[in-house]
Every structure is written in C-alpha cells, then in structure tokens.
Amino acid sequence: METLLHNLALGFSVLANPIVLLYAFGGVLSGVIIGALPGLGPSVGIAVLLPLTYGMDPSAGIILLAGIYYGAMYGGSITAILINTPGDSAAVMTTLDGYPLTLKGQAGKALGMAAYSSVMGGTVSVVAFMLFAPIIASYALAFGSSEYFALMVLGLTSIAGMTGDSPSKGFLAAFIGLFISLIGLDLVTGVQRYVFGNVHLFSGIDFIPVAMGLFGIAEIITDKGDMKLDIDKESLKFRNLFPNKQEWKECLPHIGRGTGLGFFVGMLPGAGATIASFLSYSMAKKISKRGDEFGTGVLEGVAAPESANNAASMGAMVPMLTLGVPGSGSTAIMMGALMMLGITPGPSLFMKEAEVAWSLVASMYIGNVFLLFLGILGLPIFVRVLKVKAPILNSVVLAFILIGAYALENSMFTVGITIFFGVIGYFMKKLKVPAAPMILAIVLGYLTESNLRQALIIADGSFIGVITKPISAVILVIALIMAFGSPIMEMIKKKVAAQ
Amino acid sequence: MKIRMMKLLALMLVSMFIFTACSSPEPEAPAVEEPAEEPTEEPAAEEEVAVEGWVPTEDVEFIIPFGAGGGSDVFARKIVEIISRNNMAPVNFVATNKPGGSGVVGYTYMNGKGESNYIMATTSSSFYSQPLTGNSPLSITEDFEFVAHMAKDPSLFAANADLGFTTLEEMVEYAKANPGDLKYGGTGNVSDDAILMYMVNELAGIELVYVPYDSGADVLAAILGGHIDVCAISPSEGGEHLETGALVPLAVSSDDRVAILPDVPTFTELGFDITHQQSRGVVMNGGTPVEVLDYYSDLFQQVSETEEWQTFLSENVMGDVFYDNEEYVDFNADLTEKYIKFMDMIERNQ
Structure with missing residues (x-):
C-alpha cells in the first residue's frame, strides 16, 4: 500500500507541472469535442492528433492521448442525446433512451446523467486499474478464441433487447448486418467474398461509416415535419441537472454494473467500448424492473451504456500497458505512439517507466474531474445546439460526418459507404426497421465468425470442443438464458396459474 | 445567464488556443494527413525530367498503405521526420495513411495518380503476397519502380513456456x-508468419497447424494465454515476455543473431535453411524517370546513414539493409521469385 501511495505521489508530481496538466485538460477537452462531433470518433481523433505527440515528453504525450480517448467516450453521448446522432459508435446505445428524453424536454437531465455515469464509471475504473491492473490483465488472457466466440454469441442475444415494436423487423436488420459483416477476404482461406473485385472491400466494411450513415445522415434527411423541441428553461438550472433522489436510486445500481461489465469487457483484447455499451444496455434492460419502458426515455438507459463505455476505455488500457496487447483500435494507435516515444509497454512498464505509467494513472483521476467540470459547466452550451435552426445544424453535422468519414481511411470510398447507408437508413426509418441491431450485427458478426473459425482450428475441428471449454460453456449458458429465459419462465407461470 | 455562458465559451476557446499553441512549436511534428486533392501534375512533371540533376519542386505524398500506429506507419513517419528535421529536401514529405485490403488500397491509390514524380509508398510483405495470390490488380514488376530498400524485419519463432521447450x-x-x-x-493467411511455419514444417518434416489472426497483438494475446503453442512475432513485440519467461525464443529468421537476443540462434545455425525476413522499402509508380529515382534514392541513402535512423532500427529490431534504386531492382526480382515459391507452398498446404 505504501509503495502504491508513493507511486501515485510520483505520478501526481509529474502533473504538478502546469504544462502537463494543460495537456491533460486539453486532451479531455478535445476528446469531448471530437467525441461530440458526429463522424469523429476516438480512434480518428487520436490518429489525427498523434503526430502532435512525436517528440513530446512521453508522459505528456500519453496523458494527452488517453484524455482524448475517455473524453470522447462522454462526448459521444452529447450529440446522441440531443440530436439522435451518436458522436461515436460507443454512443449508439445512448440514443435509444437519450433522444426520447430530449423529446420529453429532459435533455438536461439526460446529459447530466451521461456526465455523472461517465465520470463514475471512469473513476471507479481508474481505482480498479491502479489496484489490480497487472493481476487482472493476465486473467483476461484466459479468453481465447472459444471464449470470445461465446462472448460474441452472448452479445448477439442482446439484439432481442433493441428490436423495438417488431421483433421480426429487428431481426431483419440484424441479418442484413450479419450479411454485411461477411463482405471481404476470408480470414482463413483468403477467398474473396462479395467484393466483386473492388479492392476497397477487401478488408470488409467497417461499422463506423455504416453507423454514421444509419444514424447521422438518415437522421438529417428524414423529414421531421414541424416537430419543435421545447427545452424547459427550468430544467437546465444547475440544481435540476442533478438527478433527484429517486432517480439516483434507480440509476446507481446500473452504473455500478455497467462499470464492472464495461471495465471487464474493455480489458478483453478485441472487444472494446462499443460492445461494452451494447452489453451493458441489454443487461440493464433485462434486470431493471421497468425494462419494458427502455427505449421510451428512461434515465437508466443512458446511465448503463455511458458508465460502461467510459469504464471500457480505462479497461482497454490495462492489457495495452501491462502486456503490450492493445484491446481496441484506439489503444493500438496509442501503443504505436508510446513506441515512437521510446517506451515499450509490457509487464515491467510500471517499474521501468514508473514515471510515465503512474503519471498516466494520476492524470486519469484528474482527467475525470475535468470531465465532470466540462460536462456540467458545458451543459448550457451543449443544449443550445437544439436552438440552432435545423437547416444550419443539419448542414454543419453533415459536413462533419463527411469529413469524419474521409478521415477514417483517407478515402472517398468510406464517404460513399456512409452516404449509401444514410440512404438505406432513411428507408429503414420510414419502414420502422431499427438500426441498432444492424450495427451490433456488423460489429459482432465478423468477430463471431473469425473467433469461431480460429477456435475450430485449435480444437481440431471439434465444435463440441469449442463450446465445452469451461468459460465458454458458462457464457453460452448465460446466452441461452438471455434468449429463452423469459418465454420459458412465462410458460411455467401460466402453467402454474392454470393449475 | 448569458454572460456566464459567454465567459465559459471564452474560457474554452482560450484553453483550446493555449493547447494548440503549446503543441504547435514542436518542430518534429510532421504535417497531419492532408486530403489528397492536389491535382496530378503529369504533364508539368514530365517536362522537368529532362533537366540534369533533378530536384523536386512540389511536396511529396508519402503513402503508408496501412493504418496509424502500425509497423509501416512508424517506419514511414520516422523517414519523414528525419528528412524534415535535417532539412534534407527542399520540399515537404507528407505522410498519408491509406489503409485497406492489406495495402492494396494504398498502392492502387498511388497507381491511380499516374506518372507522378511526387508520390511514393512504403512496402512490406503484403506488397508481394497480395498480387501473387490474385488479390491485387497491380503487377509487382510492371506497375512499380524501386526507389530504395531501407530495412528488414526478422521474425522470432517462439513457444509458450508451459510446454517446456527450450530449443527448436x-x-x-x-x-x-x-x-x-x-x-x-500468425497474422493473416498468406503472410510471412505463414511462410515461416510452412518452411519449418517442410524442412523438419513436422505438422504444425496454422491459426490465422487479425493482428500481431491478437497473436501475442493468444500465445500468452496458452491458446496456441508456437508463433511468429517480431522480436521487439515479444521483448519483455521473453525476459519474464512467459515466452521461450526458439530461433530468429535473420542472417545473423539479433542484438537484443544474443543467445537466440538463427535458423541457419540450427541447420534450417531459412533466412526469410520482411522487406521494407520505398516504391514509386512504374515509368518514373531514372533521374527522379536517382534523386530519391540518394535522399533515402542519406536518411539511412543518420544516427537517428540507426537508433530507430536497433530500437525496433530491424536490420539495416540499404539498397539503392539499382540494387533494389535485382533484390526485388529475387524476392519476387521467392514469394512465388512461398505462395505455391502455402497453397499446397492449405
């Protein structure tokens, strides 16, 4: 414990340098802005700002990049809640209840809850990070292809929780998503699948431009008629941003579970914040007493995914720093930056490069305070977005989406993909086909397939061998319960009642 | 209310400004990706060529056919950084990531620019494997000119420690x-990692089973978790896990032992005729005039002779193998031959 405090003190001593502190603040602020801008997600933001850190002091560089990462996790919720356009993919789930809350005139409360749950998820995760990082990192390695396959199946069951009114339409969207995830070169044999010789399709269709199209562009081109948003000025008063006692009571358990789940999923290399927020939302919907009301604007529906995605962003740094195994696109770029700065992440990072590692931990404490500060004080400014006239707001958002789509791969092809799915999204909206299952299916489809096939090779082709590994078996049973639990329970109840 | 908001806004703007102001004086910062909207300057460029001792007059687009943070990215950005820091060229080199299709998207993009003296790209093993497996519309010999070969990456053949192996x-x-x-x-299905395994299989008469992963990070996670038994990684990636004993190094694929692992034998020492390494160089579009290639080749030679480059190579455990534009052509012909054989071998085994 004493060494821990000593190390933490070492970390904070680096932060005593106002320039480093400014980098931390700058990172969080740019993260919130990058996250809020539809189209610019954390990985694009980090990639674009990466060259800035070359030649910087390593501590300052990594503190800046980390700030962008977790800042963006909160920032993404701002546009998700206010204009139904998730700022990044990890905020897709936040739209489901966040936007209905805005329609009810409770945008302030939703944004406030997003900020609190993000900060709480983040802060609790930093503590976990500090205390257990090296230990849990090695446990995360127990997840191999079979276990990931099971986890992805569990993720796919959460589609049931976001189908809206019509399950068949939800599954329609999910199957289209699964089809899209098949496009590209086959990982194992290299066979071209549905690419028609187009080199841009070789590595498949990334879900980020699809999400930007389905949620961003479709939202813009859908005729909203004369819908006017009334923001109750009272509701933006400082005191009213705080959830009341009843709301805290309802949300806190979800924040707690979201944090735990998010941190764990984030830590698994290859899963990441987007999947964490999907799982957290569907878990909250299952567990909550008013699960049926999810999707109509309940605060828990914002708290659960937002706490999870921030926790996941912290979790993702654990394997990157302690094992040199990045768990997400953003952390992979951060690791590249660290290597450029002459620091090799690995088991002894916290000893060899104590100053860098511990100043990063310290910066995450302070960064979360900055995040709270920005989230609460910035709220009145964010909400003003709603007062901007639709044509102006729409054109600005559209511009950012298209720029962001280009910046993903520096390619007009991704811009085309985004516009294409914008049009598809328009028709889906008109036909009331939900878009979230499609995104989930694209994210999970590829991972499900590639992990299953790796697992099958490792198990010498035995499917039984894959699903009977202890961890995968447990996860698959949970998935079965998630999928068939409630109808079976109801059948039993009916029988009991009939007797 | 209004005034407070204005103040807040001002505060945010000021802090943004300070933040950017603080970071902009960094002289090392190479230009951030620029949209590729510069017009192709084919006619003008061709006229300039005739002049003896060609010198660039426009910024050079330096294509990285992979994403930010990866091996090719780090490699290319280091070259750009060295050129700009030492004022080696009268123009800027603008590093641009064009990821996708294992490099094919980047090369096709460059090819689409036609005969330009101001666009070039880095190479890695997929420069060879993609065209040879029919997954690229470009031809290695016809669509490219070879500017300079900069480095070779050895692979490390390593085993999970739980298996108890200490030698190959x-x-x-x-x-x-x-x-x-x-x-x-290993990474990918027709990669250097796959080549290495099939070579070991053939030469030793054994039957290792290949499991393809998306990235080196995934391979590392799988072997550390004990889900796979052996793997190929870059020695720098394996670094600390070798020290902690979680991974056991069995052999390296370089010609000579690598400096950071002085006790690990090469395949040749162990009697395996394997010296396959990833080749990293710089290529331009087919038909680029010789004067232009000469100029850039000289420039990259200067880069390769700097101390910064040498430090970079040893930090990343890359071999210092420089070939100028003439030597590179022969080297490329040899390597292409080898890759054709490798691809046959992989196909036979799959």
Whole structure:
C-alpha cells in the first residue's frame, strides 16, 4: 500500500507541472469535442492528433492521448442525446433512451446523467486499474478464441433487447448486418467474398461509416415535419441537472454494473467500448424492473451504456500497458505512439517507466474531474445546439460526418459507404426497421465468425470442443438464458396459474 | 445567464488556443494527413525530367498503405521526420495513411495518380503476397519502380513456456511424436508468419497447424494465454515476455543473431535453411524517370546513414539493409521469385 501511495505521489508530481496538466485538460477537452462531433470518433481523433505527440515528453504525450480517448467516450453521448446522432459508435446505445428524453424536454437531465455515469464509471475504473491492473490483465488472457466466440454469441442475444415494436423487423436488420459483416477476404482461406473485385472491400466494411450513415445522415434527411423541441428553461438550472433522489436510486445500481461489465469487457483484447455499451444496455434492460419502458426515455438507459463505455476505455488500457496487447483500435494507435516515444509497454512498464505509467494513472483521476467540470459547466452550451435552426445544424453535422468519414481511411470510398447507408437508413426509418441491431450485427458478426473459425482450428475441428471449454460453456449458458429465459419462465407461470 | 455562458465559451476557446499553441512549436511534428486533392501534375512533371540533376519542386505524398500506429506507419513517419528535421529536401514529405485490403488500397491509390514524380509508398510483405495470390490488380514488376530498400524485419519463432521447450529441436521432437498437436499462430493467411511455419514444417518434416489472426497483438494475446503453442512475432513485440519467461525464443529468421537476443540462434545455425525476413522499402509508380529515382534514392541513402535512423532500427529490431534504386531492382526480382515459391507452398498446404 505504501509503495502504491508513493507511486501515485510520483505520478501526481509529474502533473504538478502546469504544462502537463494543460495537456491533460486539453486532451479531455478535445476528446469531448471530437467525441461530440458526429463522424469523429476516438480512434480518428487520436490518429489525427498523434503526430502532435512525436517528440513530446512521453508522459505528456500519453496523458494527452488517453484524455482524448475517455473524453470522447462522454462526448459521444452529447450529440446522441440531443440530436439522435451518436458522436461515436460507443454512443449508439445512448440514443435509444437519450433522444426520447430530449423529446420529453429532459435533455438536461439526460446529459447530466451521461456526465455523472461517465465520470463514475471512469473513476471507479481508474481505482480498479491502479489496484489490480497487472493481476487482472493476465486473467483476461484466459479468453481465447472459444471464449470470445461465446462472448460474441452472448452479445448477439442482446439484439432481442433493441428490436423495438417488431421483433421480426429487428431481426431483419440484424441479418442484413450479419450479411454485411461477411463482405471481404476470408480470414482463413483468403477467398474473396462479395467484393466483386473492388479492392476497397477487401478488408470488409467497417461499422463506423455504416453507423454514421444509419444514424447521422438518415437522421438529417428524414423529414421531421414541424416537430419543435421545447427545452424547459427550468430544467437546465444547475440544481435540476442533478438527478433527484429517486432517480439516483434507480440509476446507481446500473452504473455500478455497467462499470464492472464495461471495465471487464474493455480489458478483453478485441472487444472494446462499443460492445461494452451494447452489453451493458441489454443487461440493464433485462434486470431493471421497468425494462419494458427502455427505449421510451428512461434515465437508466443512458446511465448503463455511458458508465460502461467510459469504464471500457480505462479497461482497454490495462492489457495495452501491462502486456503490450492493445484491446481496441484506439489503444493500438496509442501503443504505436508510446513506441515512437521510446517506451515499450509490457509487464515491467510500471517499474521501468514508473514515471510515465503512474503519471498516466494520476492524470486519469484528474482527467475525470475535468470531465465532470466540462460536462456540467458545458451543459448550457451543449443544449443550445437544439436552438440552432435545423437547416444550419443539419448542414454543419453533415459536413462533419463527411469529413469524419474521409478521415477514417483517407478515402472517398468510406464517404460513399456512409452516404449509401444514410440512404438505406432513411428507408429503414420510414419502414420502422431499427438500426441498432444492424450495427451490433456488423460489429459482432465478423468477430463471431473469425473467433469461431480460429477456435475450430485449435480444437481440431471439434465444435463440441469449442463450446465445452469451461468459460465458454458458462457464457453460452448465460446466452441461452438471455434468449429463452423469459418465454420459458412465462410458460411455467401460466402453467402454474392454470393449475 | 448569458454572460456566464459567454465567459465559459471564452474560457474554452482560450484553453483550446493555449493547447494548440503549446503543441504547435514542436518542430518534429510532421504535417497531419492532408486530403489528397492536389491535382496530378503529369504533364508539368514530365517536362522537368529532362533537366540534369533533378530536384523536386512540389511536396511529396508519402503513402503508408496501412493504418496509424502500425509497423509501416512508424517506419514511414520516422523517414519523414528525419528528412524534415535535417532539412534534407527542399520540399515537404507528407505522410498519408491509406489503409485497406492489406495495402492494396494504398498502392492502387498511388497507381491511380499516374506518372507522378511526387508520390511514393512504403512496402512490406503484403506488397508481394497480395498480387501473387490474385488479390491485387497491380503487377509487382510492371506497375512499380524501386526507389530504395531501407530495412528488414526478422521474425522470432517462439513457444509458450508451459510446454517446456527450450530449443527448436525439442519442439521438433515433440511435434514429430504428436503430429497436428501444436498450434501455431500468425497474422493473416498468406503472410510471412505463414511462410515461416510452412518452411519449418517442410524442412523438419513436422505438422504444425496454422491459426490465422487479425493482428500481431491478437497473436501475442493468444500465445500468452496458452491458446496456441508456437508463433511468429517480431522480436521487439515479444521483448519483455521473453525476459519474464512467459515466452521461450526458439530461433530468429535473420542472417545473423539479433542484438537484443544474443543467445537466440538463427535458423541457419540450427541447420534450417531459412533466412526469410520482411522487406521494407520505398516504391514509386512504374515509368518514373531514372533521374527522379536517382534523386530519391540518394535522399533515402542519406536518411539511412543518420544516427537517428540507426537508433530507430536497433530500437525496433530491424536490420539495416540499404539498397539503392539499382540494387533494389535485382533484390526485388529475387524476392519476387521467392514469394512465388512461398505462395505455391502455402497453397499446397492449405
């Protein structure tokens, strides 16, 4: 414990340098802005700002990049809640209840809850990070292809929780998503699948431009008629941003579970914040007493995914720093930056490069305070977005989406993909086909397939061998319960009642 | 209310400004990706060529056919950084990531620019494997000119420590006794990692089973978790896990032992005729005039002779192998031949 405090003190001593502190603040602020801008997600933001850190002091560089990462996790919720356009993919789930809350005139409360749950998820995760990082990192390695396959199946069951009114339409969207995830070169044999010789399709269709199209562009081109948003000025008063006692009571358990789940999923290399927020939302919907009301604007529906995605962003740094195994696109770029700065992440990072590692931990404490500060004080400014006239707001958002789509791969092809799915999204909206299952299916489809096939090779082709590994078996049973639990329970109840 | 908001807004703007102001004086910062909207300057460029001792007059687009943070990215950005820091060229080199299709998207993009003296790209193993497996519309010999070969990356053949192997022979013995039992992880399906495994399989008469992963990070996670038994990684990636003993190094694929692993034998020392390494160079579009290639080749030679470059190579455990534009052509012809054989070998085995 004493060494821990000593190390933490070492970390904070680096932060005593106002320039480093400014980098931390700058990172969080740019993260919130990058996250809020539809189209610019954390990985694009980090990639674009990466060259800035070359030649910087390593501590300052990594503190800046980390700030962008977790800042963006909160920032993404701002546009998700206010204009139904998730700022990044990890905020897709936040739209489901966040936007209905805005329609009810409770945008302030939703944004406030997003900020609190993000900060709480983040802060609790930093503590976990500090205390257990090296230990849990090695446990995360127990997840191999079979276990990931099971986890992805569990993720796919959460589609049931976001189908809206019509399950068949939800599954329609999910199957289209699964089809899209098949496009590209086959990982194992290299066979071209549905690419028609187009080199841009070789590595498949990334879900980020699809999400930007389905949620961003479709939202813009859908005729909203004369819908006017009334923001109750009272509701933006400082005191009213705080959830009341009843709301805290309802949300806190979800924040707690979201944090735990998010941190764990984030830590698994290859899963990441987007999947964490999907799982957290569907878990909250299952567990909550008013699960049926999810999707109509309940605060828990914002708290659960937002706490999870921030926790996941912290979790993702654990394997990157302690094992040199990045768990997400953003952390992979951060690791590249660290290597450029002459620091090799690995088991002894916290000893060899104590100053860098511990100043990063310290910066995450302070960064979360900055995040709270920005989230609460910035709220009145964010909400003003709603007062901007639709044509102006729409054109600005559209511009950012298209720029962001280009910046993903520096390619007009991704811009085309985004516009294409914008049009598809328009028709889906008109036909009331939900878009979230499609995104989930694209994210999970590829991972499900590639992990299953790796697992099958490792198990010498035995499917039984894959699903009977202890961890995968447990996860698959949970998935079965998630999928068939409630109808079976109801059948039993009916029988009991009939007797 | 309004005034407070204005103040807040001002505060945010000021802090943004300070933040950017603080970071902009960094002289090392190479230009951030620029949209590729510069017009192709074919006619003008061709006229300039005739002049003896060609010198660039426009910024050079330096294509990285992979994403930010990866091996090619780090490699290319280091070159750009050295050129700009030492004022080696009268123009800027603008590093641009064009990821997708294992590099094919980047090369096709460059090819689409036609005969330009101001666009070039980095190479890695997929420069060879993609065209040879029919997954690229471009031809290695016809669509490219070879500017300079900069480095070679050796692969490290390593095993999970739980298996108890300490040498390659022990692994081979076990594999002979238990055919198909050992699983070997690598990146992609027709990569250098796959080539290395099939070569070992052929030469030792064993049956390692190939498990393809998406990235080196995934391979590392899988072997550390004990899900696979052997793998190929870059020595710098494996670094600390070798020190902690979680991974056991069995052999390196370079010609000579690598500096950071002085005790690890090469394949050749162990009697395996394997010296396959990833080649990293710089290429331009086919038909680029010789004067232009000469100019850039000289420039990259200067880069390769700097101390910064040497430090970079040793930090990343890359071999210092410089070939100028003439030597590179021969080297490329040899390497292409080898890759054709490798691709046959992989196909036979899949």
